[in-house]
Amino acid sequence: MFNQSSSLRVFLTVLAVMLASFSASTQAAERDYISIVGSSTVYPFATVVAERFGTSTQYKAPIIESTGSGGGLKLFCAGIGVSHPDVTNASRRIKQSEIDKCAENGINDIVEIKIGYDGIVLANSTSAKRMSLSRRDVFLALAKNIPNPDGSESLIQNPHMTWKDVNSELPEIAIRVLGPPPTSGTRDAFAELALEAGCKTFDWLKAMRKTDKSQYKSICHGVREDGGWVEAGENDNLIVQKLNADPESLGVFGFSFLDQNSDLVQGSVIDGVEPEFENIANGSYKISRPLYFYVKTAHVNLIPGIKEYITEFTSDRAWGEDGYLVDKGMIPMSDEERNQFKTAGMELTTVRLASE
Amino acid sequence: MTSRLEAASSGSHWDTAAFKRRLRRRRSAEKRFKWYGIGAVLLGIFFVFMLFSSIAINGVGAFWQTQIQLDIYFDPAEISEANLYSANYGKLVKQAMYSQFPEVAKRKEKRQLSRMVSVGADVMLQDLVTSDPSIIGTTQSLWFPIDDSFDMLYKNDFGRDPDKGGAGLISKNQLGWFDTLVEKGKIESRFNKRYFTAGDSREPELAGLRGALMGSFFTILVTLAISFPVGVAAACYLEEFAPRNKFTDFIEININNLAAVPSVVFGILGLAVFINFFGLPRSVPLVGGLVLSLMTIPTIIIAGRAALRAVPPSIREGALALGASKTQAVIQEVVPLAMPGMLTGTIIGIAQALGETAPLLMIGMVAFIVDVPGGPLDPSTVLPVQIFLWADSPERAFLEKTSGAILILLAFLIAMNIVAVIMRRRFERRW
Numbered sequence A: 001m002f003n004q005s006s007s008l009r010v011f012l013t014v015l016a017v018m019l020a021s022f023s024a025s026t027q028a029a030e031r032d033y034i035s036i037v038g039s040s041t042v043y044p045f046a047t048v049v050a051e052r053f054g055t056s057t058q059y060k061a062p063i064i065e066s067t068g069s070g071g072g073l074k075l076f077c078a079g080i081g082v083s084h085p086d087v088t089n090a091s092r093r094i095k096q097s098e099i100d101k102c103a104e105n106g107i108n109d110i111v112e113i114k115i116g117y118d119g120i121v122l123a124n125s126t127s128a129k130r131m132s133l134s135r136r137d138v139f140l141a142l143a144k145n146i147p148n149p150d151g152s153e154s155l156i157q158n159p160h161m162t163w164k165d166v167n168s169e170l171p172e173i174a175i176r177v178l179g180p181p182p183t184s185g186t187r188d189a190f191a192e193l194a195l196e197a198g199c200k201t202f203d204w205l206k207a208m209r210k211t212d213k214s215q216y217k218s219i220c221h222g223v224r225e226d227g228g229w230v231e232a233g234e235n236d237n238l239i240v241q242k243l244n245a246d247p248e249s250l251g252v253f254g255f256s257f258l259d260q261n262s263d264l265v266q267g268s269v270i271d272g273v274e275p276e277f278e279n280i281a282n283g284s285y286k287i288s289r290p291l292y293f294y295v296k297t298a299h300v301n302l303i304p305g306i307k308e309y310i311t312e313f314t315s316d317r318a319w320g321e322d323g324y325l326v327d328k329g330m331i332p333m334s335d336e337e338r339n340q341f342k343t344a345g346m347e348l349t350t351v352r353l354a355s356e
Numbered sequence B: 001m002t003s004r005l006e007a008a009s010s011g012s013h014w015d016t017a018a019f020k021r022r023l024r025r026r027r028s029a030e031k032r033f034k035w036y037g038i039g040a041v042l043l044g045i046f047f048v049f050m051l052f053s054s055i056a057i058n059g060v061g062a063f064w065q066t067q068i069q070l071d072i073y074f075d076p077a078e079i080s081e082a083n084l085y086s087a088n089y090g091k092l093v094k095q096a097m098y099s100q101f102p103e104v105a106k107r108k109e110k111r112q113l114s115r116m117v118s119v120g121a122d123v124m125l126q127d128l129v130t131s132d133p134s135i136i137g138t139t140q141s142l143w144f145p146i147d148d149s150f151d152m153l154y155k156n157d158f159g160r161d162p163d164k165g166g167a168g169l170i171s172k173n174q175l176g177w178f179d180t181l182v183e184k185g186k187i188e189s190r191f192n193k194r195y196f197t198a199g200d201s202r203e204p205e206l207a208g209l210r211g212a213l214m215g216s217f218f219t220i221l222v223t224l225a226i227s228f229p230v231g232v233a234a235a236c237y238l239e240e241f242a243p244r245n246k247f248t249d250f251i252e253i254n255i256n257n258l259a260a261v262p263s264v265v266f267g268i269l270g271l272a273v274f275i276n277f278f279g280l281p282r283s284v285p286l287v288g289g290l291v292l293s294l295m296t297i298p299t300i301i302i303a304g305r306a307a308l309r310a311v312p313p314s315i316r317e318g319a320l321a322l323g324a325s326k327t328q329a330v331i332q333e334v335v336p337l338a339m340p341g342m343l344t345g346t347i348i349g350i351a352q353a354l355g356e357t358a359p360l361l362m363i364g365m366v367a368f369i370v371d372v373p374g375g376p377l378d379p380s381t382v383l384p385v386q387i388f389l390w391a392d393s394p395e396r397a398f399l400e401k402t403s404g405a406i407l408i409l410l411a412f413l414i415a416m417n418i419v420a421v422i423m424r425r426r427f428e429r430r431w
Helices: A001-024 A045-057 A069-076 A096-104 A135-142 A185-199 A203-211 A213-221 A238-247 A255-260 A278-281 A307-313 A335-345 B001-008 B017-063 B088-098 B105-112 B121-131 B148-155 B173-184 B208-243 B246-259 B263-277 B285-309 B315-322 B328-354 B358-362 B381-391 B399-428
Strands: A035-038 A063-065 A087-090 A110-125 A145-149 A155-157 A177-179 A229-231 A248-253 A265-267 A288-296 B063-074 B139-145 B187-189
Touching: A035 A045, A035 A069, A045 A063, A045 A307, A063 B246, A069 A096, A069 A145, A087 A255, A096 A185, A110 A185, A110 A238, A110 A278, A110 A307, A135 A185, A177 A185, A177 A238, A185 A213, A185 A288, A203 A213, A213 A278, A229 B173, A238 A248, A238 A255, A248 A255, A255 A265, A255 A278, A288 A307, A307 A335, B017 B063, B017 B399, B063 B148, B088 B105, B088 B121, B105 B173, B121 B139, B121 B173, B148 B173, B173 B187, B187 B263, B208 B246, B208 B285, B208 B328, B208 B381, B246 B285, B263 B285, B285 B328, B285 B358, B315 B328, B328 B399, B381 B399
Parallel strands: A035 A063, A035 A087, A177 A229, A177 A248
Antiparallel strands: A087 A288, A110 A248, A110 A265, A110 A288, A145 A155, B063 B139, B063 B187
């Protein structure tokens, strides 16, 4: 009995000491590290820069949360001060509505820095035959409703079961494409760059863009729900593994995952162009999108190291043609564009969107 | 008695065919039921075994890292006392690499060659020199981690294509150099110390768990420091002092409900209250611990009340009869006897909190953080979050790091549960 209660007492004393040590620690009033939020597509690149920045300068490594482009801009625009993030990453350009939202909260100066491109690939297992598709094929295979093949300007529910149904030159295997869910930026970009581009090859649908934009968007971005398109979650590694297990499926994910797993999966040829580094960089591979990050000018003097972070990101050893970001699968911009955005970053030029 | 037996054996229904059939059916039903049970248990064991063995098979690799031995000449022309922090350490590594293959001359090939060593090598050299500047001017034979794609090549033969030579990120030249180095004995699999001493990194060969382990430690410390005293006090009040009325019934129902609330809801609450209202910083273990303690308190209250209820009334009555006040009776007699049960509940609640990710998403602890936290107010992440982040990384080598981290998390959870069991066995009293 004595033994028991004494060991319990020791335990309680330890707890009490812990409690006391807490109340003694004081709260940091200022933040001495950069806080970054935003796109999960830019995350693998921004984290590399952050790590190199942390080891090569006297500043602490920035903290990066992967919140998605939209979620990041929402946090970014919430206000000025140490409790709000300094930088947000985006896999699309900022919208006017977001600039307005920022301005409402007193954030008038935002610096825009484009960092490079990311290709989106349609890939299958290397044990299967490489596919060669046009964006029109992709649209006809994956859209929920497609134009009536009899030529009348009406829609029918997508009847295609195999790729051969879509285009007689394609193999007779069932259409099954694993892709990211609607919350993902990759999905938005895929819908816009692949499906919508295929959709626009029909003249009457292209004309609809002018007359009924919302209808146009729902037709061109609508994905079939009968099993042809499978939502496989945000984890691209999982899609790669599933493709490996099922050679008949195709998967949609970012170029960096293709690059890292090129012994397991191969990218389909789109409109006659293979998803390869050079083809994405020179723009001949069509399903690629620009990546950005945005900096709050008001924070540059508030949080130490922001300017130096921009310098690191825009240095040739990072985003140059031989830089370490390229090793991670990012597609670099041309010299001219790199110079333009480097200057914008150094001079903290405020972003202006051309009025639409 | 005898007559009844006789009557039964010769009697109307004990030995009829129908009776025997029914008896057989009942016995076989019994046997079947037993086998269903055994089957269910075996299936359960099979799945557990599959889970553990697949994680273990994938994960052991994480504890080993392929390393390369290089003779580094600390050239006094490059480093001096004056530029310890700005010297070009990368150049020393590259030179050591080039000296292995003097025939390589083209710029592009040299680049390929130097990329076989991890990019972290220069920082390692810098740390070495700054801790002991006297090695400048000497030549040291040192082991460096090799780049992650070659680590995978050495471990699983990933990236070796019979037709092309190299595949994926490995070129044909690099494969040839690699095989030569292996033959020379310059490449070896060694214990991966960095896995336990380094913070997170985007290079799999440099990534370590220390940041996440410290983050988990501080978070759990905060959780324990808040939820244990609050939980025990609430349990004591509700069980020993509170009057039985509608109000306390209402509280009891709510505590039970709170224990069943999905954990992500606590994260939203934490964001709204601790970060937006009280202005605590994002991504810190203090806020994480506060959120997780909201989740743990109901578990501790429920376990604590059950433990108090198990203490026989004679203890309280005896104390009161000897003149103790109600408070004295509860604190000096009842609570110490109930403590083993309460601690068991606490450990189980804490073990649950250790494995949580969802509530931490909202408060910014799901983030890439390189620096190892030094206290509950430094930004940090926790073990399960680290697993989540690694599982999502494109580099192949993170797969084994992920499984390795799962093994460590499981080891912690099992250890905590064993402590709970031992404590119950040793201290629990039965009346």
